[in-house]
Amino acid sequence: MITGTPKPIEEILEMLEPYNNIVVAGCFGCVTVCRVGGDKEVQVLSSTLRLAREAAGKKIEIREVCLERQCDPEYLEPMRPYIEDYQAVLSIACGAGIQFMAEKFGKTPLLPGINTGFLGVTERQGEWTERCQGCGDCVLHLTGGICPVTRCAKSIFHGPCGGSVEGTCEVDKEVKCGWQMIIDRLVSLDQMENYGKLKPYKGWDASRDGGPRRIIREDMV
Amino acid sequence: MLPCTGRIDESLLLKAFENGADGVMVIGCLEGDCHYVNGNIRARARVERVYTILEQINIGPERIRMYNLSAGEGAKFAAFTNEFVDQVQELGPSPINLVRGNGLKKSEQEVQAT
Structure with missing residues (x-):
């Protein structure tokens, strides 16, 4: 929501x-x-x-x-x-x-x-946390269902970075390292091979870099 | 009168002030003794939110208060009510009643107990 x-x-x-x-x-x-x-x-x-x-x-x-x-x-x-x-x-x-x-x-x-x-979820009554930045090119199938764009403070695609310490992010000790979470989840799913399938960079052309976006569904208009 | 303080929400409490109350007293069952499990706990949270709102808009947070009583505590009810009425009388008419030109005597009669 x-x-x-x-x-x-x-x-x-x-x-x-x-x-x-x-x-x-x-x-x-x-x-x-x-x-x-x-x-x-x-x-x-x-x-x-x-x-x-x-x-x-x-x-x-x-x-x-x-x-x-x-x-x-x-x-x-x-x-x-x-x-x-x-x-x-x-x-x-x-x-x-x-x-x-x-x-x-x-x-x-x-x-x-x-x-x-x-765009977030309800953790409990009165607490919501962010999950999606609407980047327009979802990779959750490769990252154990955890979004690197949202959960990593730098939105990098080759984490964890050097700021990851014992599973937390350098920006705030209360923030979990998104990439540590991704790797832990891939290990538990036995899907570490997905880690190698990620692109070394992310194309942001589907994101906001081109200004306000528009979706036109030809099958619906 | 409401059958359960769990039905009270912030807008009802604020409406009482809009309708000219100088103070609002909310009385719920004893905590842990709610027939609907946690109606009185929810009411307390809502009263606290209104407390904050009244503070922000300078109506005065001390004009609202929640008490917990059982149905068998008549004497305590009377004591709490007198205590709250004294407190509100000491505060005087709410800023709303002052603007409306309602005097202290009228406001004394308008202290509402829920």
Whole structure:
């Protein structure tokens, strides 16, 4: 899922300073699962903002909505009839959802209520860790299901490097060395021959080096 | 009144302040004695989150508090309630009520117990 963290309330209040009539928009997708931008968070954030603004003597009217997804056009359309009745939208979806809404509703300022994080997994309630950087050329079949691009701080393809000490990475002793994990996993799978199949370098042409990417599935368009 | 503090979430607690409460008292069953296993533990975590929110927006975190009591502790309930009401009266009306022009006397009547 796409993870995120709430922006500090002071930062949001500063963004909202010029406005007194807004929409707070959540998303039932990833941000609901990681408890940062779902229906419940819309309610809590809206109440918090109303209280803070009223206490400061500058009341704010808030319409609370939560869309099925903010990254699909059909779910944004129900907002069209009323969006121009509001001065701005504070979205607590991921950066993709916020941008898509901004594109669709060109006359309404879009404000981010969260900081979008990474593609990750839930370790336990309240803890998420990164697993994928969307490099566009997956090699997990050769690396025991552990991603060198994400789990290695340098994203190298010929690790471990000299910064790997007793299974931890030099960037942080709390971070496991991705390549040590890969080798340990290949040994336990009896697949060490895969280590030699890796390319000595990685082509990043499928990654972000060419700017924002686009997928066109000819069988679907 | 809610049948279990496990149903309480942050938005309900904040709504009470929006509706003019000067203080909110949450009373759950004794820890380890929840009919639904951990409803009161979840409630405590949510109350603590609201505590942080109230602190951030200068409403005052001391305006919310959670207590744990059994149904047989009537005298303790009364003592805790009096203690909390005294605390809220000492704090005075919430900043929201001050802006709305609600006086102390009214706010004394509006201390809500859940």
